[in-house]
Amino acid sequence: MSKTMNKVIDKMNNDKGGSMKIIELKSENVKRLKAVTIKPDGNTVILAGNNEQGKTSVLDSIEMALRGKKSIPARPIRDGQSKAKIVIDLDELIVTRTFTQKGSSLKVENKEGLAYTSPQQVLDKLLSSVSFDPLEFSHMDSKGQMKTIQDLTGLDFTEVNERRKLLYENRTMTNRDLKKVEGAVQSYSGPDSSTKEMPSTSVIVAELEAATKSSNELVALNKKFDNAKNQDVQLRSDLAHLKETVKRAEKEIADNNTEGKELVAKINAWPSGPNLDDIRAKLATIEDDQADWREYQHHQELLVEEKAMAKKANGFTNDIEKIDSDKKKALKEANLPVDGLELREDGVYLNELPFDQASGAVKIKTSVALGIMMNPKLKVLIIRDGSLLDANSMEAIRAMAIEHDAQIWIERVGKGDIFPVIIEDGEVEEA
Numbered sequence: 561m562s563k564t565m566n567k568v569i570d571k572m573n574n575d576k577g578g579s580m581k582i583i584e585l586k587s588e589n590v591k592r593l594k595a596v597t598i599k600p601d602g603n604t605v606i607l608a609g610n611n612e613q614g615k616t617s618v619l620d621s622i623e624m625a626l627r628g629k630k631s632i633p634a635r636p637i638r639d640g641q642s643k644a645k646i647v648i649d650l651d652e653l654i655v656t657r658t659f660t661q662k663g664s665s666l667k668v669e670n671k672e673g674l675a676y677t678s679p680q681q682v683l684d685k686l687l688s689s690v691s692f693d694p695l696e697f698s699h700m701d702s703k704g705q706m707k708t709i710q711d712l713t714g715l716d717f718t719e720v721n722e723r724r725k726l727l728y729e730n731r732t733m734t735n736r737d738l739k740k741v742e743g744a745v746q747s748y749s750g751p752d753s754s755t756k757e758m759p760s761t762s763v764i765v766a767e768l769e770a771a772t773k774s775s776n777e778l779v780a781l782n783k784k785f786d787n788a789k790n791q792d793v794q795l796r797s798d799l800a801h802l803k804e805t806v807k808r809a810e811k812e813i814a815d816n817n818t819e820g821k822e823l824v825a826k827i828n829a830w831p832s833g834p835n836l837d838d839i840r841a842k843l844a845t846i847e848d849d850q851a852d853w854r855e856y857q858h859h860q861e862l863l864v865e866e867k868a869m870a871k872k873a874n875g876f877t878n879d880i881e882k883i884d885s886d887k888k889k890a891l892k893e894a895n896l897p898v899d900g901l902e903l904r905e906d907g908v909y910l911n912e913l914p915f916d917q918a919s920g921a922v923k924i925k926t927s928v929a930l931g932i933m934m935n936p937k938l939k940v941l942i943i944r945d946g947s948l949l950d951a952n953s954m955e956a957i958r959a960m961a962i963e964h965d966a967q968i969w970i971e972r973v974g975k976g977d978i979f980p981v982i983i984e985d986g987e988v989e990e991a
């Protein structure tokens with residue numbers, strides 16, 4: 561397409577005037593149609609009539625003419641005919657699609673009759689990449705809805721949604737661990753305080769050994785003293801019977817007395833040591849003291865771990881909230897036509913609820929609003945399941961079409977609508 565043509569098309573897209581609509585549709589020998597000419601009056605066109613009369617063929621004609629190969633079926637020509645033709649007057653453009661047994665051809669002209677060299681590119685620039693039928697949006701699965709809005713806004717939250725999912729999972733695991741730590745902290749029933757160092761068994765054992773050695777030495781001295789006393793008694797007894805050994809006994813007695821005095825002096829001078837029973841009692845309770853110390857230290861560690869985990873979980877929460885905030889800001893800046901519409905990692909949400917939980921009327925209004933936004937210049941929409949719409953929904957769609965200067969073609973079974981275009985046996989039934 562030439563640069564000149566691109567400028568013309570861009571000017572049409574950027575033009576702040578009214579949107580293009582179908583001024584006249586002519587379809588001849590397309591699918592079930594014989595020859596149909598429709599000049600729409602107003603913003604909604606109701607195609608009414610019984611089943612298999614050609615209503616769908618009218619809508620197909622619009623799509624085939626404007627969207628080209630992606631909408632043309634294998635057999636677009638009416639049975640028994642060799643040629644078919646669709647002409648759509650868009651006021652600013654005239655689109656002519658011709659079908660033969662060899663294929664189809666497209667011609668797009670402006671008001672002055674100038675034909676574009678790349679006609680489909682002209683139309684593609686005016687149309688969105690998604691379907692004409694806005695109600696198809698409400699029937700899509702969550703992935704399809706997300707892709708549609710991403711295509712519409714140019715926003716792709718795939719990577720950020722994956723990051724949010726990972727943060728959410730990490731926060732879930734951290735909070736699960738945090739609950740365990742919190743439970744352990746809350747169930748703590750040990751001492752409220754403890755020494756800075758764990759009580760040492762070796763110190764008390766050394767103290768006990770030293771005291772025991774001292775005690776044993778004292779016992780030995782006392783025993784030795786007792787032996788000396790006993791020997792003195794024996795010697796004195798022997799002295800009465802053995803006068804001949806008096807001198808020797810007296811000498812030994814003197815020696816013993818001298819040694820006894822030395823022993824008494826040592827005994828009297830012996831330092832008083834710690835009470836053995838007290839030391840043994842301390843040793844008996846040291847394991848309990850150690851257990852209390854370990855329990856208290858574990859409690860302190862749990863308090864530190866609890867604080868760290870809570871901080872980590874809050875960090876995940878802040879990151880998630882930042883992602884959600886950024887997404888909402890991006891969607892707001894994208895000027896979506898419906899307030900409260902947002903993209904989350906698991907699908908499209910409306911007013912904090914999954915889109916599929918919205919009422920039928922809300923789904924219809926949202927889908928139509930998106931459809932209008934998808935085609936900012938050529939606001940031509942098609943609703944194929946029009947028979948599913950109740951009176952309130954129909955009225956809401958009419959109001960939206962008027963408000964946004966759009967043209968909505970609706971297929972409905974029957975003839976009870978106000979001012980319908982009746983299609984019967986492939987032709988427009990005269991009023």
